[in-house]
Amino acid sequence: MNALFVTIKEKIDGEVLDAAGPQLKVVATISVGHDHLDVAECRKRGIRVANTPELLTDATAELTLALLLCTSRRLPEALNAVRDGGWTKWSLTWMVGPGLADATVGIVGFGRIGQAVAKRIKPFQVARILYSNRSERPNDIGATRVTFDELLKESDFVICCIAFTPDSKEIFNRSAFEKMKKTAIFINTSRGGTVDQAALVEILKEGRIRAAGLDVTTPEPLPLDSPLLKLKNCVVLPHIGSATIEATNAIAEMTARNILAGLTGDRMPGELK
Numbered sequence: 001m002n003a004l005f006v007t008i009k010e011k012i013d014g015e016v017l018d019a020a021g022p023q024l025k026v027v028a029t030i031s032v033g034h035d036h037l038d039v040a041e042c043r044k045r046g047i048r049v050a051n052t053p054e055l056l057t058d059a060t061a062e063l064t065l066a067l068l069l070c071t072s073r074r075l076p077e078a079l080n081a082v083r084d085g086g087w088t089k090w091s092l093t094w095m096v097g098p099g100l101a102d103a104t105v106g107i108v109g110f111g112r113i114g115q116a117v118a119k120r121i122k123p124f125q126v127a128r129i130l131y132s133n134r135s136e137r138p139n140d141i142g143a144t145r146v147t148f149d150e151l152l153k154e155s156d157f158v159i160c161c162i163a164f165t166p167d168s169k170e171i172f173n174r175s176a177f178e179k180m181k182k183t184a185i186f187i188n189t190s191r192g193g194t195v196d197q198a199a200l201v202e203i204l205k206e207g208r209i210r211a212a213g214l215d216v217t218t219p220e221p222l223p224l225d226s227p228l229l230k231l232k233n234c235v236v237l238p239h240i241g242s243a244t245i246e247a248t249n250a251i252a253e254m255t256a257r258n259i260l261a262g263l264t265g266d267r268m269p270g271e272l273k
């Protein structure tokens with residue numbers, strides 16, 4: 001085998017590389033995230049590694065918005081009520097949730113996806129967009145860089161778009177959730193590993209924040225007896241961030257191109273540097 005075409009579900013480590021054999025030249029993942037690849041180990045063995053950045057930015061940003069609105073406006077709860085007879089009459093305060101207009105939105109991780117989310121949030125007439133990121137990201141959206149703690153304290157909606165690395169592992173722990181407003185909504189379309197999930201369950205149970213919307217969890221799929229699935233104030237999606245027809249076709253093609261270029265020694269469109 002000369003090349004591996006992998007998804008986010010295949011962990012590529014030294015053991016897999018040993019099994020693949022010394023003729024392996026390329027590992028290409030059909031994803032932007034590459035936390036499932038031991039890139040250093042690949043490099044050590046002279047194996048080229050590539051991902052599919054950019055092509056799923058729009059899809060993931062769209063899904064982030066959809067999940068945010070789904071969570072804030074309680075759409076799954078409302079749909080269930082229509083279906084199970086819970087919708088008995090129209091009532092003024094039934095199914096109310098917070099709006100985006102005049103809200104402060106905080107985006108943790110302001111790379112391509114974070115910025116694409118910010119662009120899509122802005123037309124909802126939010127008051128402020130804050131972001132936390134290792135470096136300043138000049139932008140024409142009017143988003144302001146603040147510290148992680150400041151963002152947690154100030155935001156009505158906290159959106160996690162940060163890449164999953166050892167540094168971002170469980171940055172959303174009990175202490176982080178406790179800094180958030182009691183009325184805040186937490187959205188995660190990055191990786192489940194950025195969240196201490198047991199702490200999130202407790203925080204949601206206690207009503208210490210209003211709600212959470214998660215497209216990513218630990219593990220995936222989430223077991224059916226997960227406490228997250230029993231909470232009314234938690235919306236869980238099955239990791240469908242990039243699942244538009246357009247993005248899926250585009251990343252499939254790019255992964256094939258990455259492999260072909262990697263094997264012929266040409267420039268790979270998504271080579272991880």
Ligand SMILES: O=C(O)C(=O)CO
Nearest residue numbers: 030031032033241242
């Ligand atoms: O490409 C990725 O990293 C994904 O998580 C797809 O949603």
